[in-house]
Amino acid sequence: MIDLAMDMEQYDCPFIDTTDDHGVAFSAVHWHFDTASERLETRMIVEADSHVELERALAALREHDRLHECDTFMKHGDTGLVRTVIDQTNAMQTIRDNGGYITGPFHIEDGRECWEVGFDDEDVADETLSDLERENEFSVTERAAVSPEDLFDVLRNAGPAADLLSACRSLSVTERETLSVAVDRGYFETPREETLSSLGTRFGISDTAVSNNLRRAERKLLGRVVDTAAELDDHDRENDTLN
Incomplete structure (x- = not known):
């Protein structure tokens, strides 16, 4: 295909x-x-x-x-x-x-x-x-x-994928923009290429406000990511048992 x-x-x-x-x-x-x-x-x-x-x-x-x-x-x-x-x-x-x-x-x-x-x-x-x-x-x-294998994988894991999509949609515009800029500017790199202070300057807000926006975004996404990973593990174990 x-x-x-x-x-x-x-x-x-x-x-x-x-x-x-x-x-x-x-x-x-x-x-x-x-x-x-x-x-x-x-x-x-x-x-x-x-x-x-x-x-x-x-x-x-x-x-x-x-x-x-x-x-x-x-x-x-x-x-x-x-x-x-x-x-x-x-x-x-x-x-x-x-x-x-x-x-x-x-x-x-x-x-x-x-x-x-x-x-x-x-x-x-x-x-x-x-x-x-x-x-x-x-x-x-x-x-x-x-490949057929890739297609079947998508179909088998439609539920977890939908949960992850729902998590992305749950982000507010501010949370999404803050997270996107933080990733693009290297905030999560080691060593960091961007700090809370410099992010605050970009958005015209305090570093505390930036931190709060990032934490809310991370909390919404990471919880769903962990749940999705667990569901994928369950599916893989079921497939191994069937095979």
Whole structure:
């Protein structure tokens, strides 16, 4: 199996047109393609720069000529959850006609879309990319051969992976930014390339405040990491017993 991560700009996608004109992003949480009608049904998280921009973006999306249905399930501040039905795009059709399939959730922002697409054959993947070039702009940002063993490993450990993902999502924006800068700037290296004081200077806060932000982030992540590692050990022992 060949797995491709793609940065895609489609010219016939309602979501791309909407994010091109408004400060909003769409992240798919569920999708289903109806082969009879050749339409894609999705449930998507919508994140906007503000509540006003969210309303404007959803209004523009509903008026798009390639959108057939748009139901809003939830709106809270600058975030919403919507169900949509759109026509099949050229890129979708090209990938389906060549036996390709979606392998992960897609994200749309600033007029571009991040896709994860899989193919069973490498030559077919290359042929599909050539076909896509005719009517779409895209770049392949990552390409990986996935073995059956790797795929089975992901499926077997979906639970622990979901727990770790949940831990990452539990971080606040401040905690995530603080942890990211601390890692990038060498705070956790030996010897340290960054100190609490210098981190505080970067963020314009005291070293105590930086320390508190880091501790909260570490507490949220490390507890889940330890639990996840324990679950992986349990799975490995079960597999050894079966084998």
